[in-house]
Amino acid sequence: MLVLGGCKDTVFFSSVPSYPVQFELNIWAEYPHFVPDNGFQTLCFTKQRYEIDYLGYAGLLIWVDMNAQYKAADLCCPHCLTREPVRVDGFYAVCDKCGEQYDLSFGLANPMKGISKEALRHYTVLSGNGKLRVSP
Numbered sequence: 001m002l003v004l005g006g007c008k009d010t011v012f013f014s015s016v017p018s019y020p021v022q023f024e025l026n027i028w029a030e031y032p033h034f035v036p037d038n039g040f041q042t043l044c045f046t047k048q049r050y051e052i053d054y055l056g057y058a059g060l061l062i063w064v065d066m067n068a069q070y071k072a073a074d075l076c077c078p079h080c081l082t083r084e085p086v087r088v089d090g091f092y093a094v095c096d097k098c099g100e101q102y103d104l105s106f107g108l109a110n111p112m113k114g115i116s117k118e119a120l121r122h123y124t125v126l127s128g129n130g131k132l133r134v135s136p
Contacts, residue, residue: 016076016121020054021136023072025062028130036068040105042088044075056123059085060134061093065107072123072134073109079116086120093120 023045027034034041046059058076065071075085077095086093086102093102093109100114109120126133 013118014074014121015078015081015118016074017057017081018136019057019074021056021060021074021123021134022052022054023060023062023134025132026130027127027132034064036064036070038064040064040066040091042104044085044088046075046085056121058083060123061086061088061104061120062125062132062134063104063107066105067107069107070125070127070132071104071107071109072125073120074123076121077116078118078120079111079114 025031034043042061042063044059044061045055056074058074060072061075062072077086077098077100079100080095080097082097084097086095091103091105093104098114100116101112102109102120103112124135
């Protein structure tokens with residue numbers, strides 16, 4: 001028996017609790033510097049700006065990686081699972097509790113140093129017409 005299957009989006013398991021994520025940025029008006037042409041950059045949001053903003057479990061990290069792609073992840077360390085957000089230090093998101101460093105440079109947010117076994121919880125980013133939309 002021959003089984004043919006199509007490619008589907010890969011779903012990655014995350015230990016980080018699933019909390020609502022809905023966030024939109026008008027890049028041209030609010031963050032005109034936050035464009036892929038300007039290289040690696042990060043933005044962190046831990047408080048709602050508007051009532052319609054939902055920032056996941058510990059907050060929202062949005063970045064432009066070294067491949068000039070917009071990426072987004074939860075600020076929760078998947079090893080510690082606290083609502084204390086990781087902090088950005090250069091190309092890394094760093095958990096001050098366990099010491100893990102998550103490499104943001106190429107968009108994967110994989111653990112690089114420490115004891116965590118999984119990447120930061122990723123979110124979907126859509127961009128167009130000067131806007132970024134982040135969703136689960």
